[in-house]
Each structure stands twice: as C-alpha cells, then as structure tokens.
Amino acid sequence: MSTQEGKIEPMSLRHAVLGLLSAGPASGYDLLKTFELSLENVWPATQSQLYAELGRLAQEGLVRVAAEGPRGRKEYEITEEGRAELRHWLVEVSPAVNRRSDMLLRVFFLDQVGTGAARGYLERLAERAVHEHDQLLGIREFVIGQGDDALRLYGDIALEWGLRLTAAQREWAEWAAGRVAALEQEKAPEQEKALEQK
Template sequence: MSLRHALLGLLSERPASGYDLLKRFETSLANVWPATQSQMYTELSKLAASGLISVSAEGPRGRKEYTLTDEGLAELRSWLTETKPQRNTRSDLLLRVFFLGVLPPERARGYLDELADMSEQEYEDLRRLEQSIDWGDDTLSVHGRIALEYGLRFNAMRREWARWAAGRIHEPGGSGAAADGAGTE
C-alpha cells in the first residue's frame, strides 16, 4: 500500500480538504499506514498534478477541497485488483525471538511478557477507538470495521502467543515447560 492509494481510497467516499483527510486518516488508516501531515499534503499535490484528483473548491486561507477524478478511481481499482499485496517479510519482533537464547531465561521471558503487555495495550486502544467512532453504513465504515477487527484479533493472538512462548522458556538443564509439549497456558 502507499499513501497515494490510501488518499485515493478516502476520497472515493467523498470530497475532502487536506485537513479533513488528515482527521479521517488519524481515526482510520493511521493504525495500518502511518503518515505525517507534510507527507499527506505533498502526496495530495502529486495526485493533483497527475490528474488523479482535482481541486473542487477553494476556501479561505488557501483551503482546498479535493475530489477523486475518473482517472483516480481507475488507479484505485487497478491497485486493488491488479497489484499483489506485498508480504511483510521483515519482523524486528520475531527476529529478536530467534535470538532470545543469548539472554538469561528470565530476561527472555521478560521480553515476551512485555510483548504480551504491548499487545494487550494495543488491543485496548483499538477497543477505545472502535467505541469512539460514530459508525455508519457507508463503505468506509463497513470496511474500516472489518480492518479494525483484524487489528483486534491480531493483537489478541499475539498476546496469547507471547504468553504461551514465555511459558516455553525454561532454565537450562531443567525440565521446564518447553518439554511438556502443551499448546497453551
């Protein structure tokens, strides 16, 4: 995904100013694709220059409202149907797990406990976000809730996995939990 396609997707719902897009971005896409205000305004300029969006209204202090063009909608549809999603092959989190054996077992378990706590916090943050949004039946709300549910389930799974993994780390030479083959705690 790119910021380009995120903005095209938001504009597919309705015209919006850069400020409006920033606010909608913060309550929807920022959890899956973070971007700064300057990145968004730079991308809006590029989209307008390439004809994928147009300025449909101008207001005080240079405020511009952008509208998706037919070419922009075609680009968004092409990206959705013809471009394969990139598989995230790098995970700093899991790379560390591979090397936890160089730490004393209590520190390795501590890392996994922190990961479980972080996942719990992210889960709770998403729950609060879910409750703070006035969900509608428009397509962005419907699909936004579907994406939010992915985040909830992912964080719940990662929390459970981290707790399970912490239970697998044992003292060298001890029988420990790793030898028992249990699936979950």
C-alpha cells in the same frame, strides 16, 4: 504501445489518499486529520508527505482542485482516472506482505541475554498485546453502528483483524514465555552443580 512497463506499483500512500477522496472532496488538512484519526494504525502519514502526494496526484490528473476556500484552502476531488486507479489497485495489484518485524528479530537473538531477560521480554509482549486488544475493544464500543451497511461492514472487518492479531500475539507470547521458563528449570540443576563444584 506500453503494455509491458516496469511495473513496480506499490506506493500505497497515494491509494490511501485516493481511497479517502473517493468518499468525497477534502483539503490536505482534512485528509491529515483523517490520517491521524482513522488511518493512524493502518497507514500513518505525515503532513509533508501528504501535501507532496496531493501535488503529484493533481499533476497526474488523478485528483483535481475542485474549489478554493479561505486561508488558501484547496479542496481536492477524485477524478475518473483516480477512481479507475483506485479500483485497479484494489482488485488487480496483489497486496505487499509486511515482512519486517522488529519484535521477531529480537526473538532470534534472545539467547544473548539469558532465560530471565528473555522471558521478561516475552511477558512484556503479552502485556502489550492485552493492552492493544483492550484499546480496540474500546474503539469498537465507540464506533458501533456508525455508517451505512457496507462501510460498517468493512470497518468491522478491519477491527476484527486487530482483535484477532492481538489475541494471537498474547497467546503466542505467553506460550513462548512458558517454553523459556521450562528451559530455565531444566538448566537450574546445572547451575546448582556448578555451585557445588566451587
């Protein structure tokens, strides 16, 4: 009777691995390539993390070594328990919100550097958002029409989030830069007065 365990749960790397394996067996190396290619912008993982996690998952019975190939290759396969855990995580565990934001932390302290530098910071954020947006558009062109109905749909949905996020970031940063510029104007007369005083 262990219905009320500690319940900490997050640890999404394992769910990323289970998710990838749910599409078919793969080796650690294969998975690493997938992480580098398609999960790079959602859940990056390093090789050391990945192999360690596969070991743990195997020990807990969520995945199994289905075959061994050349060069010590171990092909992992998701088990029924693994699939169950994946589904459980998807539908029952509420996603962790991503609170930390380096970008926003800086905004809080921008009054330390004066309006000019502050505006510069925000303008660079806007530029970066435009750049990222363009890259995502490029990816969309590239992957258009790949996969079956469901896979294409969810890929589209994820990409659309990126597009909307970068668009919102650009608009916000430009708006914010404008607000700072307004403050700059407002303060300009004061500076002139300070000069006259001298």
